[in-house]
Amino acid sequence: MRIAVVGAGGVGGYFGTRLAVAGNDVTFVARGRHLEAIRRNGLEIRSPLGAVRAPAGSAVASISELGPVDLVIVAVKLWDTDDVAKQLRPAVDRGARVISLQNGVHKDTILRRHLSDEAVLGGACYISAFIQEPGIIIHNGTLQKVVFGDYQREQTPLAQTFLAACRTAGIEAEISSDIERLIWEKFVFLVGLSATTTAIRQPIGVVRAHPRSRALLRDLMAEVVAVGQASGVSLDEKFADDRLTFCDTLPAGMTSSMHNDLEHGNRLELPWLSGGVVELATRTGISVPRNQAVADILAPYELGRPPRD
Structure with missing residues (x-):
């Protein structure tokens, strides 16, 4: 080819x-x-x-x-x-x-x-x-x-x-x-992985090991499932739990490209990840407080490492 x-x-x-x-x-x-x-x-x-x-x-x-x-x-x-x-x-x-x-x-x-x-x-x-x-x-x-x-x-x-x-x-x-559903299924996982590893500044092993950060990971993904369903995508009601189990199989040191970009002071894809979830949720009338919080926490880094006075 x-x-x-x-x-x-x-x-x-x-x-x-x-x-x-x-x-x-x-x-x-x-x-x-x-x-x-x-x-x-x-x-x-x-x-x-x-x-x-x-x-x-x-x-x-x-x-x-x-x-x-x-x-x-x-x-x-x-x-x-x-x-x-x-x-x-x-x-x-x-x-x-x-x-x-x-x-x-x-x-x-x-x-x-x-x-x-x-x-x-x-x-x-x-x-x-x-x-x-x-x-x-x-x-x-x-x-x-x-x-x-x-x-x-x-x-x-x-x-x-x-x-x-x-x-x-x-x-x-x-x-x-059914490629649209599959893209959304990846999005569910990707939002959870990118949001938690970037906001917590740690790889997935640390995120999944603590009960509170583990709950955050699950809730972030559940919000994406809800937004997808409201957008007409046939996502299973328990898909967030399925992806949480999948996260337990990942190498403990695995992180996300957004976390990598944050560590290097680069621009973030935040507006299309947790920020994108917030945007789509606004259109569909869904509440996504966990993704909203991540988008707010990371907002100062969206265009790269912010300058220090």
Whole structure:
């Protein structure tokens, strides 16, 4: 496949490199020193599953430099989605389809403001990976999975082709016939993980071990379930309890990308996580006091580490 990966961070860098090593024609859109390192030395993945490296020179600085592609994987931070969607219109006009592996439930709505509904595949990924230094991605643990599907539920040949490409690359992958529900299910977990690890400044092991922070984790996820149900998504009433049990299976040191961004003084995806829950709850008339509290606590850090007087 001819694949473009817009955003070569932990998610895009990991999956794009695996696909490139398996023989697909992958081009990364990257920035700054990360771009320079990929052009010079390729993109290296350091993982318990084995180290792999995408070839040198497999990166460009902008979407406008891409040649014809079959699929565009969007993996930028959520605040860049609107701008990226506008830039992808020429690629879509040439026949490309787009799949976002970003966080949250707002991403595809933003993409479809600028691209046709048929061009956008729904997608979700499950991985913990970060840029360690320019040109090097660290994969934490062995979880690395993508799930995707057409919103129209009748899966197109491209979805099947991408499934085969992922599996050949050693990526755990599957097609979902109800991708909207699956994206919301991930959102439930993601909000709980990101909110607690970031607000408490500790990995999931610490969060789940204390009764009060454990209750906070469960309540945050239960609020997302309630908002999803009010938005017309068929989420199980006990899904928050199911995800709490799932959290008990995670490595104690696992954290979230938002916690990682906070620790490094970076901008946070807060408006699309707990802040996004608050926004959607306002539309549907649902009370979400736990997510509101997290959004308020983290608000001073939303644009990065606040200056000190």
